[in-house]
Each structure stands twice: as structure tokens, then as C-alpha cells.
Amino acid sequence: MLPPPVCITLAHLPQEIGGLFTRAFGPDGAGSGRPDGRQWIAELDALASRLMICSGNKAHLFFNGLSSCPWCLIESSGVLLFVDYTIVDTSTGFSIEPVWSRILGVPSPGAGNAPSLLTYLSVAKEFGQAARAAEARVRGLQHAWLCEASGEEFNAKRDELRALTEEYRKLPE
Numbered sequence: 001m002l003p004p005p006v007c008i009t010l011a012h013l014p015q016e017i018g019g020l021f022t023r024a025f026g027p028d029g030a031g032s033g034r035p036d037g038r039q040w041i042a043e044l045d046a047l048a049s050r051l052m053i054c055s056g057n058k059a060h061l062f063f064n065g066l067s068s069c070p071w072c073l074i075e076s077s078g079v080l081l082f083v084d085y086t087i088v089d090t091s092t093g094f095s096i097e098p099v100w101s102r103i104l105g106v107p108s109p110g111a112g113n114a115p116s117l118l119t120y121l122s123v124a125k126e127f128g129q130a131a132r133a134a135e136a137r138v139r140g141l142q143h144a145w146l147c148e149a150s151g152e153e154f155n156a157k158r159d160e161l162r163a164l165t166e167e168y169r170k171l172p173e
């Protein structure tokens with residue numbers, strides 16, 4: 001059975017914890033004896049001393065054996081996991097994390113498909129000068145379409161909001 005696409009897996013935990021999970025819930029667990037409470041406490045205490053705080057979001061704590069924060073990856077998909085631990089401006093009730101999560105949840109419209117008008121023009125070649133002028137105009141319109149409907153404006157706005165969110169997070173409380 002495969003885990004859901006965006007979630008914490010045993011790969012995000014120390015091997016010892018993964019081993020306890022496998023022994024407790026794997027097919028061999030029932031036969032050979034599951035780990036007891038003391039073993040869990042020992043390994044969870046060991047993990048607690050190996051947690052690090054995410055540089056992007058101080059509500060994120062993760063195993064220091066990982067190269068990057070797994071919670072950031074999950075929340076970048078638009079799922080907000082740490083809503084209760086976000087910083088809220090008590091005078092306005094504003095909290096950046098739910099807002100940023102909703103921003104990330106807005107899908108990009110992507111690039112629009114330019115309508116192809118050149119095929120219609122090819123039948124009009126016999127009209128010489130007028131056809132060439134019309135073709136030049138169509139090429140200009142297609143160029144304008146590609147510039148204005150590329151989806152890059154969306155990405156640029158999202159990058160701008162990401163930078164502002166990071167700036168907001170670094171403000172003193």
C-alpha cells in the first residue's frame with residue numbers, strides 16, 4: 001500500500017522510529033510482539049532532542065536528519081497544517097499563514113492558446129498587398145497574445161506575494 005501523495009512518511013523520521021512503526025503495525029508485529037510503551041518513549045524522546053525549527057516557518061519542527069523541511073513541501077501544495085500555531089496580530093486578527101496557504105491554492109491559469117488565424121489568411125494570398133498587410137497584423141496580434149496570455153504575469157505576482165509573505169514572517173512579534 002502506498003502512502004497518500006503529500007504526507008509525512010517513515011522516510012521523514014529516524015530509522016529507529018520507522019522500525020518501531022513497522023514492528024507495531026507491520027504483518028510480523030502480531031506474531032513477534034509489538035514494541036512496548038517504554039521503547040516508544042525512549043525513541044520519541046530521542047527524536048524530540050533531534051528536532052530543528054524550519055527557517056521558513058517557526059511553527060515547523062522536523063527531524064534534523066532531513067535536508068529540508070517536509071512541512072513546507074506539504075503546505076506548498078495548499079494544505080495548511082499549522083493554523084493553530086500561526087502568528088496572529090491580536091489587534092486586527094490578521095494571520096499571514098492561512099492567507100498565504102490560500103494564495104498557494106490558487107491554480108495558475110497557465111498560458112492561453114493563441115487562436116490560429118494564419119490558416120484563414122493563406123486562402124487570401126491572391127489579394128497580394130492586402131493579404132501581406134493582414135498577415136503582418138495577425139502575426140502582431142499573435143505576438144501580443146503570447147505576451148499577455150502567457151501565465152508569466154500570474155507567476156510573477158505569486159513570486160511577489162511569496163517575497164512579501166516571507167518579509168511579513170520576519171517581522172518582530
Ligand SMILES: [Zn+2]
Nearest residue numbers: 054060069072
Ligand atoms: Zn517548513
